[in-house]
Amino acid sequence: xxxxxxxxxxxxxxxxxxxxxxxxxxxxxxxxxxxxxxxxxxxxxxxxxxxxxxxxxxxxxxxxxxxxxxxxxxxxxxxxxxxxxxxxxxxxxxxxxxxxxxxxxxxxxxxxxxxxxxxxxxxxxxxxxxxxxxxxxxxxxxxxxxxxxxxxxxxxxxxxxxxxxxxxxxxxxxxxxxxxxxxxxxxxxxxxxxxxxxxxxxxxxxxxxxxxxxxxxxxxxxxxxxxxxxxxxxxxxxxxxxxxxxxxxxxxxxxxxxxxxxxxxxxxxxxxxxxxxxxxxxxxx
Ligand SMILES: Nc1ncnc2c1ncn2[C@@H]1O[C@H](COP(=O)(O)OP(=O)(O)OP(=O)(O)O)[C@@H](O)[C@H]1O
Numbered sequence: 217x218x219x220x221x222x223x224x225x226x227x228x229x230x231x232x233x234x235x236x237x238x239x240x241x242x243x244x245x246x247x248x249x250x251x252x253x254x255x256x257x258x259x260x261x262x263x264x265x266x267x268x269x270x271x272x273x274x275x276x277x278x279x280x281x282x283x284x285x286x287x288x289x290x291x292x293x294x295x296x297x298x299x300x301x302x303x304x305x306x307x308x309x310x311x312x313x314x315x316x317x318x319x320x321x322x323x324x325x326x327x328x329x330x331x332x333x334x335x336x337x338x339x340x341x342x343x344x345x346x347x348x349x350x351x352x353x354x355x356x357x358x359x360x361x362x363x364x365x366x367x368x369x370x371x372x373x374x375x376x377x378x379x380x381x382x383x384x385x386x387x388x389x390x391x392x393x394x395x396x397x398x399x400x401x402x403x404x405x406x407x408x409x410x411x412x413x414x415x416x417x418x419x420x421x422x423x424x425x426x427x428x429x430x431x432x433x434x435x436x437x438x439x440x441x442x443x444x445x446x447x448x449x450x451x452x453x454x455x456x457x458x459x460x461x462x463x464x465x466x467x468x469x470x471x472x473x474x475x476x477x478x479x480x481x482x483x484x485x486x487x488x489x490x491x492x493x494x495x496x497x498x499x500x501x
Pocket of ligand 1: 265
């Protein structure tokens, strides 16, 4: 298995579904595989004590898409991910419909949350050993799966290193490998690259897109919370703009760029105009 940084050759063709015309009128041109729903959020509201956080949020995440969620700090983006995960329940509204089994949803947080006393490979294996995978796979199969994802994120040479012996970017790669080890079809990511320097961040942006497109993984749909407009445009098919709290979906922006994405695309007029459009909307919020 090649490391993710060299997987460009095995990228699954997403261009058919995501090659939108430069004018941005992509709604009708997206491929059929993007039209079925992976997650449906129907008119969900949520209040913490006296603070109303989400106010009638409705959103359909399409199967096969890369969706980013942008919005002001504290508006409820992480809360929305926790609703999808079933860690919170809406106190009003229709609810959340998952169109895949819950165990097919993986999560990556801003901080890698690795066990400092466990090596890279042990950290990846941990959820397999305590989660539903334990009953489904033998110890040897779980180890093999963990080794495979470690290789997938390009860190096979660091399998016996402890978290404190790894850089921040490497630790986040381990967290991504840990999420992928359970073979999710949907990955929820809460500011996964927010704590990284710009260079590492851009590198991991592209690596994640390669993983998403790699046909050897089951990963199909990604929902990523981010504070970076550039990152959201570089990576996403659609960007959900949330309003300030009590939050609602204020707009959904279709990104007029084809896949596979490359860092150099950030110089394209379509990239720059989308960033400008979103920046204008953020100012107006
Ligand atoms: N368990 C909780 N109990 C009470 N209030 C909470 C709880 N979790 C979140 N909140 C509040 O809900 C609001 C939304 O929080 P959330 O973390 O979802 O925002 P966010 O948009 O992800 O913020 P940021 O962009 O700064 O990470 C905040 O006002 C926060 O204080």
